[in-house]
Amino acid sequence: TSLEMKSNQLVITSSLPREKWCANQFLYKFQNFWFPLTYLEATQQVVANFKPLPKDVILASFPKTGTTWLKALLHSIINRSPKQDHNNNPLISNHPHDLIPSLETNLYANTKKTEFLSVKNHKDVRILATHIPYQILGDVLNSSDCKVVYVTRNPKDTLISLWHFVQKSKSFGDDPWELEVAVDQFCNGIVLFGSYYDHVLGYRQECLKRPQKVFFVTYEEIKENPKYYVRKIGEFLGCPFEGENGDVEIEEIVKFCSFENLSNQEMNKSSELSNMFPLPYNSFFRKGEVGDHMNYLDDEMIQKIDGVTREKFHGTGFVY
Numbered sequence: 001t002s003l004e005m006k007s008n009q010l011v012i013t014s015s016l017p018r019e020k021w022c023a024n025q026f027l028y029k030f031q032n033f034w035f036p037l038t039y040l041e042a043t044q045q046v047v048a049n050f051k052p053l054p055k056d057v058i059l060a061s062f063p064k065t066g067t068t069w070l071k072a073l074l075h076s077i078i079n080r081s082p083k084q085d086h087n088n089n090p091l092i093s094n095h096p097h098d099l100i101p102s103l104e105t106n107l108y109a110n111t112k113k114t115e116f117l118s119v120k121n122h123k124d125v126r127i128l129a130t131h132i133p134y135q136i137l138g139d140v141l142n143s144s145d146c147k148v149v150y151v152t153r154n155p156k157d158t159l160i161s162l163w164h165f166v167q168k169s170k171s172f173g174d175d176p177w178e179l180e181v182a183v184d185q186f187c188n189g190i191v192l193f194g195s196y197y198d199h200v201l202g203y204r205q206e207c208l209k210r211p212q213k214v215f216f217v218t219y220e221e222i223k224e225n226p227k228y229y230v231r232k233i234g235e236f237l238g239c240p241f242e243g244e245n246g247d248v249e250i251e252e253i254v255k256f257c258s259f260e261n262l263s264n265q266e267m268n269k270s271s272e273l274s275n276m277f278p279l280p281y282n283s284f285f286r287k288g289e290v291g292d293h294m295n296y297l298d299d300e301m302i303q304k305i306d307g308v309t310r311e312k313f314h315g316t317g318f319v320y
């Protein structure tokens with residue numbers, strides 16, 4: 001029963017290592033990753049109950065690495081039609097997070113929105129997002145032929161984006177999260193869904209093993225060459241862009257999903273609380289640039305993060 005489940009979880013939680021994170025919140029270490037209590041419980045629910053369908057497209061990411069952008073891109077790629085008029089794109093009246101729910105933060109969270117599990121896109125495809133690491137969700141993902149798109153981002157920009165985001169979140173209270181502390185915690189992996197490094201490596205290794213199943217891309221790669229990656233994602237998902245019309249479709253999707261366009265939609269500018277998160281809609285659009293960390297991190301902080309990045313990534317052939 002749910003009561004037993006609940007007390008079981010509490011027992012498990014009370015035996016887990018925990019660390020204070022920003023604003024006096026605790027993060028709990030579960031299978032080597034750090035979670036706030038609510039996401040930990042929801043993650044366990046996802047692992048126990050979520051059954052991916054073969055046609056599912058799962059967008060996986062560490063927080064602040066481009067999830068919102070990829071939600072918009074995937075939705076537009078999958079639901080496009082030959083003579084699409086983007087003035088009717090559902091992303092005009094809906095925030096990307098309201099169109100594409102997240103497994104642990106919406107569907108299996110306390111305030112369940114399971115009705116979204118039956119929301120189908122073109123050709124019966126469900127698009128669902130998650131921040132759960134591959135090391136924890138891998139068996140579930142491998143239980144069906146679903147496809148996974150993983151996006152990641154330069155660790156320093158990811159941290160700065162997270163740092164800004166956390167200050168906007170009411171649930172974190174008014175305590176400032178000192179940047180120096182944030183850098184240390186990020187480097188030690190003690191951030192929500194952290195360690196960032198292990199998160200990235202989990203999905204990357206699966207992509208190397210099974211490139212038909214996991215598509216791995218970086219925020220910077222898409223910024224640099226959006227048309228190329230929209231085409232690639234279309235191919236990967238089995239809905240390739242073809243001919244001259246395909247070129248036009250790609251161009252329009254890239255333009256429509258650009259930071260400039262999306263961040264200027266009324267819905268996305270709104271300071272109203274989102275249906276899906278206890279956060280204003282506009283908190284998912286800040287600056288949308290590569291390299292913004294340079295405006296915040298000093299040399300010492302940069303060296304510190306770069307050192308950890310070299311240590312964690314470079315032996316694996318992945319370079320940032």
Ligand code: A3P
Binds near residue numbers: 164285
């Ligand atoms: P910044 O804080 O650096 O501006 P996530 O969606 O994973 O939470 O990541 C949020 C980051 O992606 C924020 O970065 C946000 O501004 C940026 N972003 C949101 N929409 C974007 C878009 N359409 N194109 C590029 N970046 C976008």
